Amino acid sequence: xxxxxxxxxxxxxxxRRPFPNSGLDVNTIAGSMELMGTRICYARNVEIFxxxxxxxxxxxxxxxxxxxxxxxxxxxxxxxxxxMAGEVFGLELDEEHHFSAEAVNDAIVLVVKRxxxxxLAARDADIARQLWAMTARELQRVQDHxxxxxxxxxxxxxxxxLLRMTLRGSGGNEIELPMSRQDIADYLGLTIETVSRTxxxxxxxxxxxxxxxxxxxxxxxxxxxxxxx
Amino acid sequence: xxxxxxxxxxxxxxxRRPFPNSGLDVNTIAGSMELMGTRICYARNVEIFxxxxxxxxxxxxxxxxxxxxxxxxxxxxxxxxxxMAGEVFGLELDEEHHFSAEAVNDAIVLVVKRxxxxxLAARDADIARQLWAMTARELQRVQDHxxxxxxxxxxxxxxxxLLRMTLRGSGGNEIELPMSRQDIADYLGLTIETVSRTxxxxxxxxxxxxxxxxxxxxxxxxxxxxxxx
DNA sequence: CGACGGCTTGATCCGAGTCAATCCTGGTGG
DNA sequence: CCACCAGGATTGACTCGGATCAAGCCGTCG
Numbered sequence: 001x002x003x004x005x006x007x008x009x010x011x012x013x014x015x016r017r018p019f020p021n022s023g024l025d026v027n028t029i030a031g032s033m034e035l036m037g038t039r040i041c042y043a044r045n046v047e048i049f050x051x052x053x054x055x056x057x058x059x060x061x062x063x064x065x066x067x068x069x070x071x072x073x074x075x076x077x078x079x080x081x082x083x084m085a086g087e088v089f090g091l092e093l094d095e096e097h098h099f100s101a102e103a104v105n106d107a108i109v110l111v112v113k114r115x116x117x118x119x120l121a122a123r124d125a126d127i128a129r130q131l132w133a134m135t136a137r138e139l140q141r142v143q144d145h146x147x148x149x150x151x152x153x154x155x156x157x158x159x160x161x162l163l164r165m166t167l168r169g170s171g172g173n174e175i176e177l178p179m180s181r182q183d184i185a186d187y188l189g190l191t192i193e194t195v196s197r198t199x200x201x202x203x204x205x206x207x208x209x210x211x212x213x214x215x216x217x218x219x220x221x222x223x224x225x226x227x228x229x
Numbered sequence: 230x231x232x233x234x235x236x237x238x239x240x241x242x243x244x245r246r247p248f249p250n251s252g253l254d255v256n257t258i259a260g261s262m263e264l265m266g267t268r269i270c271y272a273r274n275v276e277i278f279x280x281x282x283x284x285x286x287x288x289x290x291x292x293x294x295x296x297x298x299x300x301x302x303x304x305x306x307x308x309x310x311x312x313m314a315g316e317v318f319g320l321e322l323d324e325e326h327h328f329s330a331e332a333v334n335d336a337i338v339l340v341v342k343r344x345x346x347x348x349l350a351a352r353d354a355d356i357a358r359q360l361w362a363m364t365a366r367e368l369q370r371v372q373d374h375x376x377x378x379x380x381x382x383x384x385x386x387x388x389x390x391l392l393r394m395t396l397r398g399s400g401g402n403e404i405e406l407p408m409s410r411q412d413i414a415d416y417l418g419l420t421i422e423t424v425s426r427t428x429x430x431x432x433x434x435x436x437x438x439x440x441x442x443x444x445x446x447x448x449x450x451x452x453x454x455x456x457x458x
Numbered sequence: 459c460g461a462c463g464g465c466t467t468g469a470t471c472c473g474a475g476t477c478a479a480t481c482c483t484g485g486t487g488g
Numbered sequence: 489c490c491a492c493c494a495g496g497a498t499t500g501a502c503t504c505g506g507a508t509c510a511a512g513c514c515g516t517c518g
Contacts (some may be wrong), residue, residue, distance in 0.1 A: 002444035012248045055299070070376050072457070078379040093365030106395050121357070132364060143309050143328060146371065147299050149378035150307040150418035154372035154474065181497065188381035194474055196498055213482090213497060217322060228301070383506065410465065423506055427464055441515095442465060 029117060029130045033060050037112040042103035048090070050100045057111045061085050062079070064107025065178040068099050079187035081141065082179065084168055088134055104179045122198040136210055150227065151187045157188040158198045161226040162208065166218060173209075173218045181213070258359045259317055259449070262289050266341040269316070271332035279329045284321040286340045290314050293336025294407040297328050308416035310370065311408065313397055314444060317363055333408045378418045386417040387427045388456040390446065391437065395447060402447045412441070 019055055025031030039062060042048055048059065048066065059066075064175075066083040083089040090101055092114070121128040148157055161184065165175050177184075185192045199216075202208045207224055209217040218224065255261045268291060272278055277288065277295065288295075295312040309328055312318040317332055321343075332338075350357040377386055390413065394404050406413075414421045428445075431437045436453055438446040447453065 016333075070372065072376065072380055075283065076380045078376045080375055091365075093362055093369070098369055122354045125351045125354070125357060128354060132350075132357065132361040133322055135364045136320075137360060139364055139371065140322070140327055142368065142371045142375065143299065146378060147301065147307045149375060150415075151301055151305045181452065186379075188392055191475060191498080193476080193499085197474090200498075226235050370471075371464085420507060421465080422508080426506090 027126075027132070029127060030060060030086070033058070033088075033110055033112045033117075036116055037110040039108055040111055041106065041108050044103055044105045046103050048101040048103060048109065048214060049097050051097055053097050055090070055095060055097045056114055057090065058088065058114050058117055059090040059101070060088045060110040060112075062108040062110055064109075065104040066101055066103050066107055066109065067179065067183060067187075068101050070099050077186045078189070079183055081138075081145075082183075082187070084178075091131075091138070092137075102181060154188075154190055154198045155195050155201065157190060158184075158195060158202065159207070159224040161188060162202075162216065162218065163221070163224055173221070175216050175218075177214045177216065192225045247444055256355075258356060258363070259289060259315070259363075262287070262317075262339055262341045262346075265345055266339040268337055269340055270335070270337050273332055273334045275332050277330040277332060277338065278326050280326055282326050284319070284324060284326045286319065287317065287343050287346055288330070289317045289339040289341075290321040291337040291339055292340075294333040295330055295336055295338065296408065296412060296416075297330050299328050305420070306415045308412055310367075310374075311412075311416070313407075320360075320364060320367070335410060370455050383417075383419055383427045384430065385441050385456045386419060387424060387431065388436070388453040390417060391431075391445060391447065392450070392453055402450070404442045404445050404447075406445065 024036065037060070042064075049055075051071065051102075061083050063085055065085070066089060068080045068083070068089060070078045070080060072078075079091075082104065083101075090097070092098065117127070119132065121131050128170065148160055152160065162175065165177065169175055179187075181192045181195050184190075185195045188195065190198075199208070199210060202224075203210050205220075205223065207218075207220045209219050211217060252399070255264065255373060271293075278284075278286075280300065290312050292314055294314070297309045297312070297318060299307045299309055301307075310312070310318075312330075316445065321327065346356070346360065350360050377389055380391065391404065394406065395402065398404055408416075410421045410424050414424045417424065419427075428437070428439060431453075432439050434449075434452065435448045436447075438448050440446060
């Protein structure tokens with residue numbers, strides 16, 4: 001069970017470029033959201049919205065990170081994706097959410113009325129196109145992830161995950177993972193033990209370095225890439 | 230390896246309601262496609278488009294069925310979805326396809342220039358909304374399938390698959406599967422042997438009846454539903 | 459008829475799950 | 489400052505479900 005949200009609304013106006021990737025480009029949805037939305041701070045592991053709840057809002061991560069999940073009745077969980085600073089999530093066609101979203105760590109999220117965006121899209125073809133583009137991009141990501149879940153073994157899954165995480169970060173060889181081993185496991189369709197074992201195995205192979213459990217260095221990118229060949 | 234396409238263009242004009250679900254509603258994309266497109270007949274297992282090819286067209290299944298796939302370098306395959314009569318597929322944001330599509334059995338497919346649809350959407354807000362809606366619906370389906378691939382065991386996967394197939398068909402208790410065991414296996418992230426074994430197991434449990442390998446009757450829907458609880 | 463492709467069945471193996479015991483690491487209070 | 493604690497992560501021993509390898513089976517078509 002999750003704690004109740006700590007809905008500390010941050011009232012200070014947003015500085016020009018408060019965080020990387022949250023540029024105020026009013027010609028894009030992600031940019032113009034800044035002008036229409038409210039900032040809300042969610043504490044670690046707090047639910048932002050639940051499956052089946054009315055999909056009234058659209059969300060953009062300002063800082064921290066967020067996971068989207070689906071739950072099975074027996075408690076098993078599939079994390080369908082992680083959302084980092086600058087990314088939009090919670091976009092639904094339907095009137096109701098088909099998955100839930102939770103803060104991975106303390107996160108500031110911008111919240112905008114869905115009806116406002118959809119209304120804009122009805123009048124502005126460019127906004128409509130962006131709405132479609134965001135959804136299509138998400139679809140691509142999820143389809144890529146199906147290949148991981150359907151075809152790969154544990155080592156390949158973890159390697160693919162680490163490679164993709166560095167690409168989404170600075171692109172360097174070091175990653176600071178915001179999520180726990182359990183989150184990773186539920187994302188990759190593995191158990192926490194297997195994720196842990198596989199990480200140490202990759203370390204023994206000299207493919208990665210575990211500076212701490214959340215801090216990882218890629219030592220041999222080629223070896224990692226070779227795994228999903 | 231796949232055979233070369235048998236590109237028999239069917240030139241006879243489409244009758245009013247040639248097939249279920251292909252209604253000629255010119256106010257919808259799927260409907261108005263009929264007016265703009267060309268019909269092409271693909272023989273079983275022929276590739277309709279390949280990963281990496283330019284995404285010049287949008288497709289709608291008239292008859293038969295189609296699978297979307299992603300391939301791993303070592304030949305393993307993930308079927309990301311099946312498309313039945315009336316459904317639109319091959320929709321891409323990008324200029325290039327990120328997955329391939331093949332005819333599951335002999336299929337007639339309506340082909341329309343992507344640029345024509347995207348152009349329409351730029352002027353007509355309703356068309357734009359439908360473009361988004363189709364993509365969003367596909368996203369929902371793929372996300373649902375992630376739960377299958379990430380969380381379920383073989384019995385649950387096959388049961389879920391059979392239940393969903395009947396819903397997409399007439400909704401009755403009988404299904405005529407258009408696809409082979411190999412297709413099902415690659416869709417569910419299992420091997421052909423496991424799919425086969427699981428089917429006979431479900432038959433022994435009196436949950437289904439195997440009238441022939443492609444023809445299946447659901448005898449105990451409740452038992453099947455209980456599996457993904 | 460024979461051959462072929464798709465499906466089923468059987469025997470065995472192995473990778474990842476399960477259960478359980480530590481091992482950090484960071485935070486709290488004495 | 490250190491002792492203690494709690495939650496997350498790692499490691500180990502064992503099990504088991506599904507993959508693999510290898511025959512057979514069955515329906516279709518030449």
